[in-house]
Amino acid sequence: xxxxxxxxxxxxxxxxxxxxxxxxxxxxxxxxxxxxxxxxxxxxxxxxxxxxxxxxxxxxxxxxxxxxxxxxxxxxxxxxxxxxxxxxxxxxxxxxxxxxxxxxx
Amino acid sequence: xxxxxxxxxxxxxxxxxxxxxxxxxxxxxxxxxxxxxxxxxxxxxxxxxxxxxxxxxxxxxxxxxxxxxxxxxxxxxxxxxxxxxxxxxxxxxxxxxxxxxxxxx
Numbered sequence: 001x002x003x004x005x006x007x008x009x010x011x012x013x014x015x016x017x018x019x020x021x022x023x024x025x026x027x028x029x030x031x032x033x034x035x036x037x038x039x040x041x042x043x044x045x046x047x048x049x050x051x052x053x054x055x056x057x058x059x060x061x062x063x064x065x066x067x068x069x070x071x072x073x074x075x076x077x078x079x080x081x082x083x084x085x086x087x088x089x090x091x092x093x094x095x096x097x098x099x100x101x102x103x104x105x
Numbered sequence: 106x107x108x109x110x111x112x113x114x115x116x117x118x119x120x121x122x123x124x125x126x127x128x129x130x131x132x133x134x135x136x137x138x139x140x141x142x143x144x145x146x147x148x149x150x151x152x153x154x155x156x157x158x159x160x161x162x163x164x165x166x167x168x169x170x171x172x173x174x175x176x177x178x179x180x181x182x183x184x185x186x187x188x189x190x191x192x193x194x195x196x197x198x199x200x201x202x203x204x205x206x207x208x209x210x
Binding site: 087 | 109115117142184193
């Protein structure tokens with residue numbers, strides 16, 4: 001099923017959050033880690049590798065001392081705009097629902 | 106961030122797949138498990154509990170012998186239509202991309 005293909009490629013807790021953090025201009029490992037609350041360096045490193053393999057991002061290594069590494073969003077990551085938009089919209093209304101429920105208690 | 110709220114409630118590998126399986130008329134545990142390829146009974150049971158706690162589904166126990174249990178989608182699960190639609194659309198085009206890439210090799 002198409003949704004399971006989508007979930008396989010961008011599912012899990014972190015991938016969309018990493019792409020959003022990068023879309024906001026964060027390119028270095030530590031910058032991205034700071035943006036994505038709760039992610040460990042080990043997990044971020046493996047998620048970045050998967051995103052690279054799936055063609056969402058590019059790892060750029062600038063030769064010099066010290067070596068500097070930056071991550072760049074590739075055009076393919078823009079195909080996620082509608083998914084991220086729908087999830088953002090849903091997240092906002094879900095937050096509202098929970099807030100209203102807690103007021104009733 | 107709203108997306109992280111969404112990912113917290115419906116993220117992970119299985120929740121959207123379970124909701125889609127139920128939207129296709131599957132109400133019993135074994136029916137749902139058969140529809141969601143690869144999910145174990147233990148994981149399905151805990152995912153159903155979380156979906157119930159988040160107000161997406163209702164567990165209905167019919168008293169009698171043997172006891173019969175059915176799961177029903179609650180109206181709140183319909184708020185996910187746009188997210189599932191966007192993910193389905195993305196999944197289809199992702200599958201196309203992978204198919205074209207494998208033709209080139």
